[in-house]
Amino acid sequence: MHPTGTAAVQLHINAHDKLPIYLQVVNQIRYQVACGRLQPGTELPPIRVLAEKLIVNPNTIARAYRELEVLGLVEKRRTAGTYVADPGSPLAREERLKILAERIDQLLAESELLGVSLADVTQLLNQRYSVLTSQNSGDCSND
């Protein structure tokens, strides 16, 4: 028996949202992991449990967990549950950088076509960062 039990992950799903349910789950867990609210080694709720709680099909949660696994954020142990992966894991970081590399390649491709220099892109990057961080000051609040 586990003294800690599974994590009481707090998720809010909007069925009317244009974003797919499984992506809503993915994003919220990603965010909670990123901000430390869900710590490495924590066991996530079993697929069926979370599915029942959110009133969706288990397959939907399964897909979300699979996405998270690909992202290197969680680790599935066959029949023993799903756990938050060690963020310091080189493999996890490698995966994350790979994802970002794709986005960056797209960005650079567009910049090329628009005749915008790397320096301008960098400047715009910092500029947007400032704007976005000043808006999203609410960082990983606890309730």
Add this chain to the structure above:
Amino acid sequence: MHPTGTAAVQLHINAHDKLPIYLQVVNQIRYQVACGRLQPGTELPPIRVLAEKLIVNPNTIARAYRELEVLGLVEKRRTAGTYVADPGSPLAREERLKILAERIDQLLAESELLGVSLADVTQLLNQRYSVLTSQNSGDCSND
């Protein structure tokens, strides 16, 4: 016969691309306007003509033109054709920055969720730039 004729817009459509045809058209025209290859006042090909050239349905081109109109890039004169909108340089510049800002915002949101710092993003940006420029040297060139 028109002395100037309609612009011989050079578009390459990939039917197998995951990106919708009408968006491929939109993007390519956006780029060509942004980099000055299509200048203000230029008449775009009639919907049917371009549709026939690309072997797609006129409605698909119509949708693309409508999107471009919403973006303020083109101006439709009821039954007299579609023209590249007037505010050339400022709008073109504006368009370019708008396009890049979108991509950059997506990139930053992704980075935040993945717990990757701005510094890392910047580093990765330069890294990918080096890789890509050593391979590709495509630009807004005129053939």
Add this chain to the structure above:
DNA sequence: CATCTTGTACTGCTGCACTAATACAACAAT
């Protein structure tokens, strides 16, 4: 005015993403 060319509107088809229903496989606990 008659006609041509332009963009528009409406309708239906198709493929795909998302979700669900259900049955299966594998390891842990006892």
Add this chain to the structure above:
DNA sequence: ATTGTTGTATTAGTGCAGCAGTACAAGATG
């Protein structure tokens, strides 16, 4: 070994975006 719990796989249903077929409205053109 038996049982329970875990994730997995397969199949089908549903809604919608993208696209095409066709008929229409309206200004240009002679």
